Amino acid sequence: MTTPLGIAVIGTGRMGTDHVRRIQEVISGARVTAVADVDEARAKAVAARVDGCAAHTDPVAAMASAGVDAVLVASPGPAHEEAITAALARDLPVLCEKPLTPDAASALRLVEAEQAHGRRRVQVGFMRRYDPEYTSLKALLETGQLGRPLMLHQRHRNVASASFFTSEMLISDSVAHEVDATRWLTGDEITAVTVLRPTPSANAPEGLADPQFVVMETASGALADVEIFVNCGFGYQVQAETVCERGTARIGDGHALVTAMAGRWGGSIAQDWTERFATAYDREVQAWVDATRRGEVTGPSMWDGYAAAAVCDAGVRSLHEGGRVEVELAERPDFYR
Ligand SMILES: NC(=O)C1=CN([C@@H]2O[C@H](COP(=O)(O)OP(=O)(O)OC[C@H]3O[C@@H](n4cnc5c(N)ncnc54)[C@H](O)[C@@H]3O)[C@@H](O)[C@H]2O)C=CC1
Numbered sequence: 419m420t421t422p423l424g425i426a427v428i429g430t431g432r433m434g435t436d437h438v439r440r441i442q443e444v445i446s447g448a449r450v451t452a453v454a455d456v457d458e459a460r461a462k463a464v465a466a467r468v469d470g471c472a473a474h475t476d477p478v479a480a481m482a483s484a485g486v487d488a489v490l491v492a493s494p495g496p497a498h499e500e501a502i503t504a505a506l507a508r509d510l511p512v513l514c515e516k517p518l519t520p521d522a523a524s525a526l527r528l529v530e531a532e533q534a535h536g537r538r539r540v541q542v543g544f545m546r547r548y549d550p551e552y553t554s555l556k557a558l559l560e561t562g563q564l565g566r567p568l569m570l571h572q573r574h575r576n577v578a579s580a581s582f583f584t585s586e587m588l589i590s591d592s593v594a595h596e597v598d599a600t601r602w603l604t605g606d607e608i609t610a611v612t613v614l615r616p617t618p619s620a621n622a623p624e625g626l627a628d629p630q631f632v633v634m635e636t637a638s639g640a641l642a643d644v645e646i647f648v649n650c651g652f653g654y655q656v657q658a659e660t661v662c663e664r665g666t667a668r669i670g671d672g673h674a675l676v677t678a679m680a681g682r683w684g685g686s687i688a689q690d691w692t693e694r695f696a697t698a699y700d701r702e703v704q705a706w707v708d709a710t711r712r713g714e715v716t717g718p719s720m721w722d723g724y725a726a727a728a729v730c731d732a733g734v735r736s737l738h739e740g741g742r743v744e745v746e747l748a749e750r751p752d753f754y755r
């Protein structure tokens with residue numbers, strides 16, 4: 419394909435708008451030909467910044483617009499199933515923001531729909547797999563120098579949660595990233611989850627169980643813990659340390675600028691994901707565009723999206739009922755091997 423890939427972006431909120439900018443100004447080989455948002459003013463405002471971009475309120479109409487070859491879904495998680503189903507019906511390749519869907523049952527329906535469709539069409543937006551720090555950690559683990567991973571300690575802190583955030587979303591929306599990172603780094607499925615709830619921070623909105631401490635067990639017996647704290651107040655911090663048989667490796671301490679002045683020493687800290695993971699999003703969308711132009715689907719699959727949703731479902735059950743909950747995972751079909 420020599421002409422740029424025409425992309426319909428569904429959902430022009432924070433991520434959708436950032437992806438439109440990225441496609442138009444940062445990456446190569448693609449352009450945004452249509453956008454859709456249930457908020458018409460938002461769709462029109464974003465489309466107005468892009469030559470030849472149509473604005474819609476209906477995602478299906480955007481997918482049917484002239485010049486659309488592929489779809490980037492950046493609407494909220496509960497809207498993803500409908501958008502992906504519509505894209506599959508038109509045989510359009512999709513990059514869908516995480517989470518694939520907010521629960522395992524709907525994610526499994528999509529896995530089954532893609533198999534019935536007959537070929538892989540969907541990449542899920544677990545962008546940490548494209549982050550330079552995460553890819554260097556993965557590459558180091560793959561050399562085998564450190565030996566087998568025994569434990570993975572992860573911290574995920576947001577400055578403040580959105581007004582619509584629920585206690586369940588700390589797991590299904592935020593820890594979903596660590597679930598995928600754990601599966602990807604260890605190459606192992608997660609078999610059980612235990613969620614512990616310390617006394618909530620006084621800075622968390624009333625009723626929000628924030629922070630939480632999540633412990634995951636993998637099939638080969640490794641343990642992965644995650645501190646999720648979405649109202650930490652001070653910055654956006656994502657850290658991971660693997661403890662292996664012959665050593666440890668840690669990412670997420672990077673501070674671009676370290677200053678010493680007036681009795682202080684230290685670095686600055688990102689305030690949100692668009693800053694911390696800017697390079698990861700750029701690489702992710704470029705890789706998706708390149709693969710799509712080659713007629714391929716690479717990156718995290720719908721199976722990865724479903725497996726993450728199944729682990730998150732177990733986590734939400736543990737949050738409600740307490741104790742250790744086993745993950746209920748369907749058998750992985752050959753289609754996703
Ligand atoms: N990979 C990452 O690090 C991040 C991923 N996300 C994911 O990106 C997605 C979008 O999140 P944000 O941009 O933060 O949300 P947002 O709330 O800023 O934007 C969502 C937009 O979708 C629109 N919308 C709602 N229902 C729709 C529908 N059925 N069809 C079309 N548009 C619809 C809303 O009007 C809004 O403009 C979510 O899946 C979220 O989990 C969000 C933040 C970071």
Ligand SMILES: O=C1[C@@H](O)[C@H](O)[C@@H](O)[C@H](O)[C@H]1O
Pocket residue numbers: 576591592595648691
């Ligand atoms: O995906 C994201 C948000 O949706 C989520 O709510 C945040 O907790 C994460 O840090 C961010 O990367």
